[in-house]
Amino acid sequence: MVQASPLIFDHAKEATTASKTRPELRDCDARPAKDVLTMPIGRRKLCVFGAAVALRLTLILLFPGLPDLLTGRVEVSTPVSSFKRLVVYTLLDLINANALIEISNSGESVVSRLFTSPRKKIRWDGIAIVIGKVKAGVNGISYAASHFLVFAGDIAGLLMISYALTGFSWDFISATYGAHILVPDLTPNAGLWWYFLIEIFDPFREFFLGVFWLHLASYVGGLTIRLRRQPLFVITCLLGIFAIFKPYPSISDVSIYLSFLSLYRHVFPLMRYTFFSISALLYASLLGPIFYHLWIYAGSGNANFFYAITLVWSLGLSILVADSLFAVLRDEWEEERPEVKGQDARQI
Structure with missing residues (x-):
């Protein structure tokens, strides 16, 4: 309760x-x-x-x-x-x-x-x-199964509505889901995919697309199993990871992650690298528009300028996600072993 x-x-x-x-x-x-x-x-x-x-x-x-x-x-x-x-x-x-x-x-x-x-x-x-x-007596399997059926029914209903609105054609799937999965548009953005996909040879494109999506999906199972006692933080952590590694990220992805992260105010004192992560994000926020202007409008820069600052942006978010994950795990550890509260944790 x-x-x-x-x-x-x-x-x-x-x-x-x-x-x-x-x-x-x-x-x-x-x-x-x-x-x-x-x-x-x-x-x-x-x-x-x-x-x-x-x-x-x-x-x-x-x-x-x-x-x-x-x-x-x-x-x-x-x-x-x-x-x-x-x-x-x-x-x-x-x-x-x-x-x-x-x-x-x-x-x-x-x-x-x-x-x-x-x-x-x-x-x-x-x-x-x-x-x-x-x-407390709810059966986990029946609970998950019932909600999965509701989720599947909602998705099926929305797909059928889209099918009817587009003139009874399934072409909208390739124009919506396909645009995310296949990444056909390599317009520069705040993500990490566009520059890499521009540089690689076309015969290797499908292979690296599969590797990137497999890397992004690999976080789901590990976080869900390790943090099964805190499902809300699993969602929060995945929102931060998606904001870093999705093909077309924007500031809206970061904003929703930070909104959910604010729910975990109680673990903020356990975070160790807040200054570095916030500094990196502020640094990238100030220099990102400048480097983009130098590249696109002024012509005095190149793509490396803008991509380098997006790497700094992703680094700041990565530090923040990893630091919050450490804080939550430390909070769980102190709940299991109250006698170690306030002591330094060292890996042996």
Whole structure:
């Protein structure tokens, strides 16, 4: 069971007492506590979301050329993603933000069904309060099978809708999934694939594509088995790895990884190389646009300039992902052996 904050239990206790002294509350014992908790927090969420929408609309109105500028930036727009529809993406961002708030306040990052962090009190709360309960007697195989069937059914339904919308043709598969898997467009981006695929000979292209995808898929099994007690961090870590090694990455991939990483505030004190990773990311963020301009527009640089800075960007993300993984493993180790808390860990 995910533990709730003491504030929740205090309000619940007050609601129970009030229901005994006030007859009009007997039929809705749990409702006063819920109202007390959600009303002000709901207003906070509304203010934050409203400010986010207003800021985006203000930027577009004050700077009409901003969409075209963002569309031309390789850090934002890739061959498979672009900045086109303001309203649609604003709504999607709000939906994603609301989902992240619910994940944050469910407490899954510090208290899961199989793991409770010894640092569970060190965390950042979101705006909405969501309390989740997991039954200890749930069968893992049946749980996974049922959810896999739901996932497969949703994918099949979406494919059939796409099939109908494209005039009952399956050509959309090669234009969507094929564009990711086969990497036909080698437009420069913040990733590591485009430069390598340009340099190699065409007869070896399929071989290296298979190696790259196999390398990316190899992380899934190892992380899932080793961190089976913390499935949310498996997703978080994979988001960081995908942001580094996917063929067409952008800053949106990094932003969602950093958003999920903030759920693990309790392991930040255990991270060792935060300064180096943040410094590398800031260094690449400042010099990346400069090197791209020197190469494409000024003509005083070449592809090596831009690709070198993307290597620095990937190095900073790699350090951050590895450091957070170490911190979570150290947190698990201290939960299993409380007597070693605060001591140095050395490999023998």
